Amino acid sequence: MSTANFQTIPTLDYSLTADPDSRAQFISQLRSVIINVGFLYLSNTPVDRDLISKLKHECIPRLFGLPQEEKDRIKMANSPHFLGYSRMGMELTKGEVDWREQFDFGTGCEEERLLKNGDPQYWNVYGPSQYPNEEQLPGFKALFETYLAQVSTLASDFLRLVSEALGLPPDTLDQFYKTENRMHLSKIVKYPVQRESRQGVGAHYDGAMLTFLLQASEEHRGLQAQNLRGEWIDVPPKPDTFVINFGRSLEFVTQGVVRATSHRVLAPPLDSQTPRYSVPFFYSGMDLEVRVDESVLKIPPEILKLRDQRGVLPETESINYSEYAHDVAGKVYLVGRAKSHPDVAERHYPDVFKQLFPNGMPLHGIAY
Ligand SMILES: O=C(O)CCC(=O)C(=O)O
Numbered sequence: 001m002s003t004a005n006f007q008t009i010p011t012l013d014y015s016l017t018a019d020p021d022s023r024a025q026f027i028s029q030l031r032s033v034i035i036n037v038g039f040l041y042l043s044n045t046p047v048d049r050d051l052i053s054k055l056k057h058e059c060i061p062r063l064f065g066l067p068q069e070e071k072d073r074i075k076m077a078n079s080p081h082f083l084g085y086s087r088m089g090m091e092l093t094k095g096e097v098d099w100r101e102q103f104d105f106g107t108g109c110e111e112e113r114l115l116k117n118g119d120p121q122y123w124n125v126y127g128p129s130q131y132p133n134e135e136q137l138p139g140f141k142a143l144f145e146t147y148l149a150q151v152s153t154l155a156s157d158f159l160r161l162v163s164e165a166l167g168l169p170p171d172t173l174d175q176f177y178k179t180e181n182r183m184h185l186s187k188i189v190k191y192p193v194q195r196e197s198r199q200g201v202g203a204h205y206d207g208a209m210l211t212f213l214l215q216a217s218e219e220h221r222g223l224q225a226q227n228l229r230g231e232w233i234d235v236p237p238k239p240d241t242f243v244i245n246f247g248r249s250l251e252f253v254t255q256g257v258v259r260a261t262s263h264r265v266l267a268p269p270l271d272s273q274t275p276r277y278s279v280p281f282f283y284s285g286m287d288l289e290v291r292v293d294e295s296v297l298k299i300p301p302e303i304l305k306l307r308d309q310r311g312v313l314p315e316t317e318s319i320n321y322s323e324y325a326h327d328v329a330g331k332v333y334l335v336g337r338a339k340s341h342p343d344v345a346e347r348h349y350p351d352v353f354k355q356l357f358p359n360g361m362p363l364h365g366i367a368y
């Protein structure tokens with residue numbers, strides 16, 4: 001199947017997992033993909049198609065069409081949990097502006113967690129989301145929460161398939177997700193046609209073990225993944241699929257068997273008539289105290305051999321999340337969020353901000 005110098009992204013059919021014979025075929029395809037590509041389309045998932053259609057065609061355009069003052073009312077700078085609305089130009093990747101407007105939402109965590117003196121600051125990364133007023137966007141909160149619940153279940157089931165593809169018992173990776181009250185992060189993103197630069201999102205790795213991406217504008221390319229030769233390969237929207245990719249935490253615990261693949265988004269070209277919308281869901285609610293570098297899994301030699309045959313992962317243009325080599329997952333998450341959103345960090349985590357930005361606020365990270 002796919003090789004490490006992939007030119008296209010493979011599609012896996014989730015319905016194969018329903019039957020024991022075809023399930024084995026699925027697991028073997030998944031094994032090749034996690035080792036060599038680190039990106040796939042997943043078709044025939046149980047996530048409700050009507051729900052997705054409503055989200056794409058009704059909710060998302062209305063969400064971005066809200067009056068600016070209602071969006072600013074729920075701005076991310078209000079939230080120590082890095083949840084809420086970010087205007088265009090408020091987010092950085094590798095210190096450069098990402099030209100996207102977005103809402104960040106978390107799953108669960110309706111209540112604020114009350115921290116006591118001495119509790120680690122990163123416990124505060126979980127907390128309530130900020131939703132627009134119900135009157136302004138009737139039904140949106142309920143619909144999006146249902147969507148997130150369905151994708152969370154899919155992600156948790158998919159993680160078991162990954163364990164099996166690694167030649168391990170299905171529940172092996174569940175050990176990193178034991179805490180009851182955890183939060184997964186999702187975003188609803190708009191990449192407008194714009195003139196400043198083509199950086200929709202700069203080259204990066206994701207941190208969470210799994211990302212489930214809904215490409216919500218069928219007419220737009222833009223997402224690209226980097227193969228072993230360093231070439232940027234298009235990941236165009238494919239109807240009725242999710243794009244799945246794997247993050248640095250999973251790469252660490254699997255001794256590099258699973259590829260965390262560098263990716264980026266190009267903003268729509270100037271002759272586009274429409275913006276590009278997407279909805280990434282990060283299976284990010286790992287136990288905050290986990291040190292992934294100390295939790296490396298014992299992987300059967302025949303699987304390690306496949307990794308070695310793939311070859312060494314090259315330097316890519318992505319550099320982020322190397323902190324997993326020495327920090328607990330909660331700290332890595334906090335630092336990652338603070339680098340992307342310095343204005344939020346300055347307000348809620350001033351000492352983290354000072355460490356990361358000793359020369360003060362980067363040009364475009366100023367709180368509005
Ligand atoms: O919008 C997309 O298609 C991907 C976004 C992404 O890679 C991210 O937010 O981590």
Ligand SMILES: [Fe+2]
Pocket residue numbers: 204205206263
């Ligand atoms: Fe990403």
